[in-house]
Amino acid sequence: MRVHDAVLGILLLLLAGFMAHAAAGFPPMPGQRFGPALVPFLLAAGFALSGLVLLASGLLSGRSQPLVSLEGWGEPKSRLVDVALVLGGLVLLIVFWHTLGFLISATLYATLLAGRLRGGRYASALFVCAPLCFIVDWVFRRILLVPLPQGPLTGLYW
């Protein structure tokens, strides 16, 4: 996803403004001329300068480049759905992390994603993803002792 330089410049200027505004509220260090705000201020100045450079170069190059483009994506609509599935799926995974537990949520996520990427072959995706997720769960939870949540499967032993 390519964004026009001028837009990137404006975003950086906004970020610089936000950092400077927040840093202005940091208290000074007792007995010193500088405090926790110094470095954020310097970074905000850096963002502002870089933002101005990008804005200037974007404006100089004109509108030959669209504000946002999906250049090189092949079939943009289909790819957008894929990206939405990857990101939305991860958000849902985080939301249902404790309720569904790792094994169930990871299997659902991997199956849906693999099935979609394989052109809708969800049964074969489940056939491959379920054992893979089971192995990941087993290795991390049982061998490496990472407390992955088990959700409704709590109490089952493997």
Add this chain to the structure above:
Amino acid sequence: MTAFETALGLVFEPYTLSMMLLAGAFGLFVGAMPGLTATMATALLVPVTFFMPPVPAIAMLVTATAMAIFAGDLPGALVRIPGTPASAAYVEEAYRLTQKGQAELVLGCGLVFSVIGGIFGSLVLALSAPVLAEFALGFSSFEYFWLALFGLSCAVFISTGRPVKGVVSVLLGLALATVGIDPTAGYPRFTFGSVELTGGVSFIPAMIGMFAMAEVLRWVTSPRRIEDLAARQKLGNVFRGQWQLFTRYRLNVLRANLVGTAIGVLPGAGADIAAWVTYALSKRFSKEPEKFGTGHIEGMVDAGTANNSALAGAWVPALVFGIPGDSITAIVIGVLFIKGMNPGPTVMLHNPEFLYAIFIIFVLANVLMLPLGWLAIKIFRQILLIPREFLMPLILILCVVGSFAINNSVFGVGIMLALGVLGWLMEANGFPIAPAILGLVLGEMIESHFMTSMIKANGNLLAFFERPVSAVLGVVTLVVWGWILLAQLRSMRRSTRPPHDPALIR
């Protein structure tokens, strides 16, 4: 028992050796899969190493990266897709040689010269690190500040694309490092009331997101096709003809080793830059420059040697100064801190056996590369057959588990997701990722040394140039920044030139 003997005992334990074998197989697999990088292999291994003693943990990381850099040559030679960015410099050359029916020679060359480069880099690491560490004992906050800033400046300087985007990338990394408790006054900054953010942006989930998850997103949005030349290649004895290559190009090998290791040592530059630079040097000094790009092995000998020698070279600043030489050592530094072996000049005083263990591991990993690499070449066609549609969701699942495991908190998964999207968008818009990661890793170090120096000097900036080493480092860093500024001005002038300018029509 001397420290060296203790180190030998630690490395040659069955547990460490078996972990090295496993990591070697993993590194070969990741490196051989087009689109998956050596950095990604390291990032994905980190959660596994949490639960291990220090030496096996480091052994896994070293072995996996060395193998991944070599294995990157395999898809480059057979399907024209570099397995890792470090193989990209000579992928065209390797593929054309394969088209001429010389796949055996190309893959053997990749393996043998990777081993030579890796061992040379390891020896340089073993010889230079203790000497440099002793020298660095006299460093104060001024020298450390300049050294870390020099590392960041180099990362911008060598990044491809427009310099301003490299600068923004560094600034983003530094800005992320300011989140949490400030190192001098202890004031919470940019935490938005979140308790978890007071500890700062966790380094490992950030890495996993920016490298591994961003890679998956890039794959999802790119056209998917793999040309299958691999199936038509016959692979016999890949070591045949390698000795003749070595004797014919021995000076090239020496030059590539020296340049590759030096680039690795330079903070911010790694195996991929080393490969590009040595390939260009090889062409520049070749007796047959006209053959480059048509399927000529010379450039591959140079770049294939250099990318593995740079790998060990990058550990020199990481171990001695705590400043990563490339994105892989940036991850390794995080692991070293987790293991309580704070890298820096005192590592030789406090943990000499650990330092010797790393040197031994490097040599051993490169020797192991010969049999494992040979095996990888033999089974490579099967690796390529694994459908990416299954692999990518599995990598995402591993990203999730890895980010969770660092603090056993789902907050880490959120950081991985947010920074994964940021990394993906940055790369799609020409912002290099490595400077951001270096900024994140070095941010706290730079700020604490900067603030300490400012307090010591009572705000007098000239004090940053009063000590001799500090003055030299300061001037060199400022020269690099001047260069970056000039490059940016030149790039802006080029972009405003009218389109009929003959310089643009080439």
